[in-house]
Amino acid sequence: MGPMGRTGLGIRFASQRTGGEDGLKVEEVLEDYDAAVNGKVRRDDNIVAIDGVNISQLSMKEITNLILGEEGSSVQMDIFRNECPDSLIRVQVFRCKFAQDVAKEIRSHGSESQRVQSACQKILDTTLCQTLSDAELQMARTLFDRFKKENKNSSITFEHFKQIYAYRQGEKRKQPDTSNIPIDDSSLFKTEKQIEKMQTMEQRLAERRSHNLKMTSKENLCRCLSKIYVQVGEHQQLELKQRFRQLMELKDGNYRTDEFANFVLELVNNLPAKDSPANIELELEFRAIFADLLSVSLDVFDEEHSLPRRLLPHLMRWKRGQNIKIANEKGLGEIPEVEDDQVQDQEESSAPHPMLERLRNELPTSQVHRFFDSISACS
Incomplete structure (x- = not known):
């Protein structure tokens, strides 16, 4: 649907500004337009403003744009009239022909907005003016006094405030009573049965971790700890003993185990010489032990949930060695070497430190027992 045409007001103005510096003089008003109804606009009227815009400094083209508009719309005009030159008259003129019926309808029944406002006032009179009890009336007075202190420039009277308060009290009384509604247990976030099931699962997981700690070779763990024990300072040695003692005293849960694992890997x-072959193999052994304790995969075990790239080729060889060991124990024979499985490592060409070379070999049982004796939890 295309845009509606622009319509004028049915007013013919002087071709030149003969109405003075401030306005535009009216020469003729057409009878079939709303401007002529009841003499809204008359001949020789001096129009000074249209829709609140002063036209004294506007050109005729700009004034024409203000006058023209959509058919059926209205415009407000400020007029000086000869019989009362000192008083300003403001009239509302509709942009339409045959506007007499329209004007009559508006005068007799009021505009749509006026009818809506009248209906709202009737609703206000019938629904808001409810009877308040003495206690509610006293509360309304207290709230109104507080409101006036905070809003001193407000024009709301106590009668209006009382109506608003009565309306809100009525809406509150309309709200349904939900105090006696039965509760469906299935709609709760967690039922007692679900909580009991979760507690059972947590207890089984704690028992499994405790079992893993008992089944882990303490001698193997202490042998690995002894290899790192001789390479750290005195302060770190004391902290290692203390944390290991706490690990052995752990009854349930894995928080302390996780702490100890991250502490050892940080050491x-x-x-x-962390990148030496001996210490790389030592780190892999620690990771394998702690992965068993925490019931997680060796490939993802770490505080960052990832395996350092420098350990990947060594991990492949370590896994192959473990597979060969398992195969030999089951009598399956040795797994043949595959060229793709062989990973060249430049670090192996470097000569290791004599002490680290010695630590690569399994320590004597007596030395392991001495390490046990240094930790009271293992005695």
């Missing part, structure tokens, strides 16, 4: 990563 390994802070060693001066």
